[in-house]
Amino acid sequence: MLVLNNTSAQPVIFLLTGIPGLRADQVWFSIPFCLLYVIALSGNSMILLVVFCEPSLHAPMYYFLSMLSATDLSLSLCTLSTTLGVLWLDAREINLNVCIAQMFFLHGFTFMESGVLLAMAFDRFVAICDPLRYTTILTNTRIAQIGVTVLIRNVAVMLPVVLFVKKLSFCSSLVLSHSYCYHVDLIQLSCSDNRINSILGLFALFSTTGFDCPCILLSYILIIRSVLSIASSEERQKAFNTCISHISAVAIFYIPLISLSLVHRYGRSAPPFIHTIMANVFLLIPPVLNPIIYSVKTKQIRKAIIKVLMQRQSHV
Numbered sequence: 001m002l003v004l005n006n007t008s009a010q011p012v013i014f015l016l017t018g019i020p021g022l023r024a025d026q027v028w029f030s031i032p033f034c035l036l037y038v039i040a041l042s043g044n045s046m047i048l049l050v051v052f053c054e055p056s057l058h059a060p061m062y063y064f065l066s067m068l069s070a071t072d073l074s075l076s077l078c079t080l081s082t083t084l085g086v087l088w089l090d091a092r093e094i095n096l097n098v099c100i101a102q103m104f105f106l107h108g109f110t111f112m113e114s115g116v117l118l119a120m121a122f123d124r125f126v127a128i129c130d131p132l133r134y135t136t137i138l139t140n141t142r143i144a145q146i147g148v149t150v151l152i153r154n155v156a157v158m159l160p161v162v163l164f165v166k167k168l169s170f171c172s173s174l175v176l177s178h179s180y181c182y183h184v185d186l187i188q189l190s191c192s193d194n195r196i197n198s199i200l201g202l203f204a205l206f207s208t209t210g211f212d213c214p215c216i217l218l219s220y221i222l223i224i225r226s227v228l229s230i231a232s233s234e235e236r237q238k239a240f241n242t243c244i245s246h247i248s249a250v251a252i253f254y255i256p257l258i259s260l261s262l263v264h265r266y267g268r269s270a271p272p273f274i275h276t277i278m279a280n281v282f283l284l285i286p287p288v289l290n291p292i293i294y295s296v297k298t299k300q301i302r303k304a305i306i307k308v309l310m311q312r313q314s315h316v
Contacts, residue, residue, distance in 0.1 A: 012096035014189075015175045018086040019276055030087035036284045037084070040076040043291030044069040050304040057304055060138040061127070064120045065294060065301075067147055068249065071116055072287035075109040078102060079283055083179040096170075099181040104162050106283075107183060108154045111208035113253060113286065115150035118212040120246050121219040122146075128239050129226045157204040164197050178279050209257070216250055245297040252289050256282040 018026045047069040051057045082102065085091040094102075126137050161183060171191035178185060183201050187194040220243075227239045260282045294301050 012170055013174065014094050014096065014099055014181070014186075015092045016082055016086050016094055016179050017092070017175060017177055017276065018090070018179055026087045026090070030084060033087060033280065033284075034084060036288050037076060037080055040284060040287035040291075041073065043295075044073040044076070044287060046305060046308075047291050047294065047301070048073070050301065050308050053308055054304040057300060060123055060134075060143055061120075062300075063140075063143050064116060064123050067116045068113065068120065068290060071109055071113045072290055074105070075113065075283065076287045078106045078109060079180040079280075082181075083280060086179040094181065096166075099176075099186065100162055100165055103165070103181040103183055103186060104158050106180060107161070107204070108158045110283075111154045111157065111204070112150055114209040114212040115153065116147075117246070117250055117253060118215055119146050119150065120249070121216045124243050124246055125219045125223055127242065128223050154208065157207055161197070161200045161204055164200055168192050168194060168197065178276060180283075182279070209254075213254060220247070245294050248293045248297070249286070249290050252293075253286050256285050 019029050048066055051062045051066040051069075079102075082094065123138060126134050130137070165183070165186060168187065168190040169192040170189055174189060176182070176185050176189070183197075187197040187201070190197075223239075223243065227236050230236045230239065256278075260278055295305060296302070
């Protein structure tokens with residue numbers, strides 16, 4: 001058996017997988033995937049543009065939204081080249097170092113999205129439960145500190161994961177299950193002891209999304225309790241309406257994540273292409289839907305987009 005590692009003279013080359021069992025039809029599958037990438041990239045770029053250009057959107061809620069859009073944009077770019085390369089050109093080969101780099105950014109931006117959603121939940125909590133102190137609590141400095149903290153946390157949990165993956169040795173079977181490099185998928189191909197890698201992966205997961213999700217849930221329990229104490233039904237509805245976009249963003253991030261985990265654990269009898277399509281869709285759903293949800297549900301964003309588009313059109 002051929003054993004390879006990252007320090008051997010012979011480079012470690014993995015083979016990415018497109019749509020298992022449907023290789024002849026991969027070009028057709030690339031069309032909706034390409035469309036989803038275009039929507040994700042253009043939608044999130046538009047959100048970033050309007051928040052940057054429109055002074056009325058220079059407020060904590062929209063700063064956090066721009067962080068979410070930047071994260072979604074980066075997450076889409078992480079898998080764009082390999083996914084479309086496999087589906088369009090059948091370009092399946094990827095070396096270990098590039099694979100590890102993609103894995104680092106892919107998981108890092110996924111964890112960062114979870115952290116930004118928690119920061120947005122804190123923003124809604126302060127806005128509804130302590131509105132008089134909103135501007136003094138969420139200053140520009142504190143928002144920047146929150147963003148830097150989320151970034152540092154993700155780098156801190158992902159660096160050990162990357163360093164221990166580089167120490168693994170790999171056998172002759174180097175076919176990955178997806179069109180991108182996924183940590184669990186990668187370590188399962190190693191022919192050396194990967195228990196530490198599994199523990200580090202679980203630690204990274206539980207210290208990020210495993211921490212953020214209960215905190216988001218707790219913030220909404222407190223928000224609901226605060227809103228129900230408001231006497232006016234009109235004020236209650238107004239308060240809940242400010243949370244709808246964020247609740248939707250949380251749902252489209254965590255529901256596919258949990259569903260994908262359940263399919264991997266309990267849906268082993270399902271055809272392989274179901275796993276692959278779900279894994280790709282999971283990464284594309286939040287970047288595609290978040291800009292649409294915030295554009296439809298947030299009047300200020302919608303007005304700013306129309307204003308920017310009209311200004312661009314007038315300059316043409």
